[in-house]
Amino acid sequence: MSAVIDNHAGHDAHDDHGHHPTGLMRWVTTTNHKDIGTLYLWFSFVMFLVGGVMALTIRAELFTPGIQIVRPEFFNQMTTYHGLIMVFGAIMPAFVGFANWQIPMMIGAPDMAFPRMNNWSFWLLPPAAIMLMSSFLMPGGAAGVGWTMYAPLTSQMGPGMDTTIFAVHILGMSSIMGSINIITTILNMRAPGMTLMKMPMFVWTWLITAYLLIAVMPVLAGAVTMTLTDRHFGTTFFNAAGGGDPVLYQHIFWFFGHPEVYVIAIPAFGVISQVIPAFSRKPLFGYASMVYATASIAILSFIVWAHHMYTVGMPVAGQLYFMYATMLIAVPTGVKVFNWVATMWKGSLSFETPMLFALGFLFLFTLGGFTGLVLSMTPVDVQVHDTYYVVAHFHYVMVAGALFSAFAGVYFWFPKWTGKMYDETLGKWHFWLSLIFFNMTFFVQHFLGLAGMPRRIPDYHPQFTEFNQISSIGALGFGLAQLLFLYILLKAIRSGEKSPEKPWDGADTLDWTHLPTPAPYHTFENPPVVK
């Protein structure tokens, strides 16, 4: 806080260079929201590549029937850490990175409310990631239990399980601190005149997400801590022999796990809600109803968790309740989709890369939403639960949903952050390659699941060969397309053309209307007045 006030007192003009250490120490000691946002984004990209290599290992093994490349126990480790890294290392930090960069600029604040805690939130991540990856070096290797870490399989794992548990603890702490920071910033540091109902949608989605995170991360920490004490200290929370119940773990995990899905999806909705109006040159159709729909989704997300557990043997009444509650989520989600489409209606549309990714999101996320609706029906779910149908479903939501939205966000805000333009042609290539290869990878998995191929198996009956081969080739293509993304970013940073002050004529948030491009190191030392 003091640094901000010092700057404010000492410099009248915008200070492009700021007074900060240079080189490595700039990044280690930084309390600047923009630097920290950059750190989050690069961290998440590195983890995205690590998790991607794991995904490719899985797809390579599944290219043909038989065991060719990795042993079954290592295959299980790949599926486990692919999931953990993508969820906690790649997608979540990417959106926190957006929050850091954008929230202060969008609400007219000079920085985040707790800049030092902000630094700490980020710098917890690399040690957590190293600890997570160190599991592979432990005796017995990493834990092959799936990202859901179901008991009592976790009791059979070596020390790699413990390092994973501690890594999850640290990641959780980082998320909670980040959330406290975001909530405090949004509630206390808005520019004069910016009422809650005038905030950009992206800010609203993050306010809601941060509350979700504070509510559920401690629940996950509790679940993995109980696993830890079951493993080492003789407790029997999840062991029937001592009066516990393995299914209890699943209830606790999914009480975290379902809201977690929306922790990932809701900020993605926020990005899309900025991009679609900007490229339609028309305001968001139903701003208020979007806010209410987002809040409704967040609240509903707490009361549907056991739809992940239809096969554990719940009473019929329980299954009916969770089925109805889950179906209800379709209503606010539908409202959001209708609003986006209505925003485009009679707009003046143009299709630069951010808009392409936003449309890709809209189309494919909705497809994933529909398979979710099919899965909500208990009798159908029982048949396809733990098959590739579910794998296809959540990758439509997580990859074509969250990840495409993150790409849209990066291309959209890149000029504001760096003052340079990315190569539009290459950006479009990135979109079309991602779109085609994504569908090639995951659409066919619906068929595999319907035909009965279980998930998390390293080998399969030859009847599944053809679709698996299509999927594996698609995965390779999707992976390579992301290297193109890296090239586009590096090229733009090194030698990109200078961006115009406002490259997107429909963008109307404070960062575009009140700040120069690129945004200087310190912004809004004097808050703007919003009318």
Added chain:
Amino acid sequence: MTKKFGGWGGALLLALQTGVANAAWQLNMTPGVTKPSQVVYDLHNLMTWICVIIFIGVFGVMFYSVFAHRKSQGHKAANFHENTTVEVIWTVVPFLILIVMAWPATKALLSVRDTSSPDMTIKVTGHQWKWGYDYIKGEGEGISFLSQLATPQEQIYGTAAKGENYLLETDNHVVVPIGKKIRVLTTANDVIHAWYVPALAVKQDAIPGFVRDTWFKAEKEGVYRGQCAELCGKDHGFMPIVVEVVSAEKYTAWVAGKKKEMAAAADDPNKKWELAEMKARGEKVYAAQCVACHQANGQGIKGTFPGLDGSKLVQGPAAGHIDIVLNGKQGTSMAAFGKQLSDTDIAAVITYERNAWGNKTGTVVQPADVKAARK
């Protein structure tokens, strides 16, 4: 690659048109041979078509907008937003559609969940990595066997051609009579497994320490195959389920044969065995039960599964060795085989381990020793 794609695309179209005669291009659920499987199949089709129609409606509007309201074609943006009527409609209409969808789903769920008044009851126990079956009520009561993967390792590791039922064949089929309501009780011995046979529309988690139930009533004779559907460790992908539905007469014959087989296999618990015959029998038990982790050469897998060749425990006093095989080791994958194998088989496998590879203890563990250790 383009050419290959063309081939695939063509095959895909063909598969769609021919109603998927070829299992390799199966696009939809297995229609199945039980009433619930038909109910589930129809429900899934209905829901998918409703979704497809809505999808086409919504994205028809979006794509119309994408083509008609382009800036490049000089379309000027309107500036309308917020319309309470429209917003109420698009909240209420989906809600009504959901009610329409919930009705058949509820009916289907209630019809498939009734496990009362079965003709037969079979208890299914998940073990890492095989299934145990106990016929506990109805014709065949008392039959009990383990069932595990029958696909040879050579096929999995690519040194032999893959057989017709690759990974989906077991050494012991679960045989049931046609047209009888079979209640299936599931439980597990170590971690959570799930008993999943698509054609019967049955998937039920098997949870250690708890008993859950499900049921099926097959209406067509045949062999139906499934797999474990809950990640249960290293060989999760290698514990198939084979259910054979036969006529009532054939079933009666199978029961008689199985009982005779069980009686013949029962060993005299007081027999004194020689080292050579015990070792020979033990080698077979080892190949079936132990080889997945401890490996054929007794070396185990470094860091994950301890080797037995040269192991202190194996070369030490027999009592400790018997104890770990009988009771397993908490917190590891080492199962308690006392619940799965007979005294003679346990004695045989221990004798084999103590005299195989570099282990030369010369001890013969007798069934009586194991029986004594059980107490």
